[in-house]
Amino acid sequence: MKKLDFVIAWVDGSDENHRLKRQQFQPENVVKGAAEDTRFAHNDEIYFSIASILKYVPYCGTIYIITDHQQPSFVGEFEAQGLCRSGQIQVVDHQEIFRNYQQYLPTFNSLTIETMLWNIPNLSQYFIYLNDDFFFNAPSKISDFLLDDYIKIYGHWSNNLLVKTKFNIRKGLNKYFAKPLAPKYTVAQMLSAELCGMSRYFEIHHRPHVLDKILFQKYFEAHPSVLEKQISYRFRSALQFLPVGLNNHLKIKYKQAELFNDIEIAYLKNETSIELFLKNLNNSNVKFGCIQSLDQFEEKQFQKISSALNLKFKDYLPKSIAFKSPDRKSVV
Numbered sequence: 001m002k003k004l005d006f007v008i009a010w011v012d013g014s015d016e017n018h019r020l021k022r023q024q025f026q027p028e029n030v031v032k033g034a035a036e037d038t039r040f041a042h043n044d045e046i047y048f049s050i051a052s053i054l055k056y057v058p059y060c061g062t063i064y065i066i067t068d069h070q071q072p073s074f075v076g077e078f079e080a081q082g083l084c085r086s087g088q089i090q091v092v093d094h095q096e097i098f099r100n101y102q103q104y105l106p107t108f109n110s111l112t113i114e115t116m117l118w119n120i121p122n123l124s125q126y127f128i129y130l131n132d133d134f135f136f137n138a139p140s141k142i143s144d145f146l147l148d149d150y151i152k153i154y155g156h157w158s159n160n161l162l163v164k165t166k167f168n169i170r171k172g173l174n175k176y177f178a179k180p181l182a183p184k185y186t187v188a189q190m191l192s193a194e195l196c197g198m199s200r201y202f203e204i205h206h207r208p209h210v211l212d213k214i215l216f217q218k219y220f221e222a223h224p225s226v227l228e229k230q231i232s233y234r235f236r237s238a239l240q241f242l243p244v245g246l247n248n249h250l251k252i253k254y255k256q257a258e259l260f261n262d263i264e265i266a267y268l269k270n271e272t273s274i275e276l277f278l279k280n281l282n283n284s285n286v287k288f289g290c291i292q293s294l295d296q297f298e299e300k301q302f303q304k305i306s307s308a309l310n311l312k313f314k315d316y317l318p319k320s321i322a323f324k325s326p327d328r329k330s331v332v
Contacts, residue, residue: 002142003061004210005124006053007117009110010046010132012070022108025234044321045133045291046072048309051316052135052289054084059142063089064120066097066113068106077318092120104231111188112231114243118216126151129244130208133291137266138284145210147258153248154260155204163190163201170238183238192245195226196253201245206290207265209244212251216243219250265289271301278308 012018046065053060063084065075071091078084097116098105107113110131117129126146145152167187174181186203193201220227230240251257266280266289267273280286291309294302310317 001059003059003124004142004145005061005127006057006063007066007120007123007127007129008046008049008063008132009066009113009129010070010072011068011108012072015070018068018070021106025106025108027235044306045135045294047074047317047321048291048313049130049132049135050075050078050089051083051313052137054078055313055316056136056139059140060088061124062087062122064123065089065091066094066117066120067091068094074318074320077320081318083316083318096121098231101228101231104228104234107231107234109233109236109240111236111240111243112233115227115230117211117243118213118220123213125213126210127213128208129211131206131290133294134206134208135289135291136208136287137281137289138287140287144287145208150256150258151210151212151248151251152258152260153202153204153251154207154263155202156262157200158186158190158203159200160190160193160198163187164194167238181238183236183240185242187238188240188242189245191239191241192243193249195241195246196249198249198253202248202252202259204244204248205262205265206267206292207263207288209247211244211247215247215250219246263287268292268294268305271297274301274305277305281308281312 013022050063053063065072075089075091078089079086094105094107094113095102097113097119098107099119101116104112114129117123117127128145143152163186167184167190170179170181173179189201189203193199230243233240248257252259264280264286266277266283266286268277268289268291277289280289291305294305297305310321
């Protein structure tokens with residue numbers, strides 16, 4: 001069976017060394033949405049993410065966890081307790097993926113980090129990238145992501161013009177009236193399409209995505225200035241493109257992609273989504289899930305969600321997670 005590697009970006013923002021490092025490099029004019037503590041928070045989501053891969057993804061190769069001189073406390077227990085193959089889970093530091101570009105470290109920017117994932121040593125050509133709050137909700141086949149050498153992309157087309165016009169207006173307000181230019185997901189997708197010469201972008205949403213390492217390598221070899229500008233931002237910037245979007249639009253341009261409509265995911269976004277999220281945890285037709293900002297829920301809601309996730313993945317979780325009620329992580 002063909003194997004795909006998995007890559008998960010992770011940070012423990014409550015770690016004092018990391019917090020002090022952020023403060024040291026954070027500019028005074030950092031925009032809203034780029035440096036809030038919740039952006040760097042974690043509440044054991046990564047363990048559910050890894051457990052879901054081990055439970056539902058038979059074509060998983062190596063799981064790479066990308067960190068900045070950190071390591072999830074219980075990640076070693078997956079191997080120690082026989083939940084994964086020896087060496088299947090590996091922690092890779094930013095220094096490794098930024099080799100030859102270490103001058104741009106430290107970075108606290110998910111888009112900058114995602115731009116360098118292709119530089120992971122021994123990474124499979126096609127790999128699955130997911131945030132630490134994404135998970136697999138049902139059995140998966142490799143055909144969920146690949147059809148021969150065609151990648152599958154789920155989303156819908158949107159026109160660049162309206163997004164571009166609004167973005168230019170906001171840039172003007174920033175330049176002449178110093179109004180903060182906050183980063184937006186749709187703008188980052190539009191910019192990725194523009195890099196490929198497209199007048200519309202294929203809009204995607206929160207779920208695991210398949211990426212092509214060699215595609216990134218060749219593109220950045222041909223456009224080194226694009227790479228260096230992108231990774232020069234230590235905190236998220238409105239001027240950055242979406243790396244997953246660049247991958248997708250290049251594949252579309254080269255006719256190496258099959259496009260599909262959006263699919264439903266088990267999406268925990270706010271308190272109004274809790275009941276549907278819990279229902280979808282038991283719906284095998286919903287293949288993927290996303291747990292967003294778990295640290296923002298009230299204690300009773302947090303415990304209800306955590307208990308449901310523990311129950312779903314208990315046979316694939318380290319004992320330190322599976323047999324305890326997760327502690328709240330507070331970001332100082």
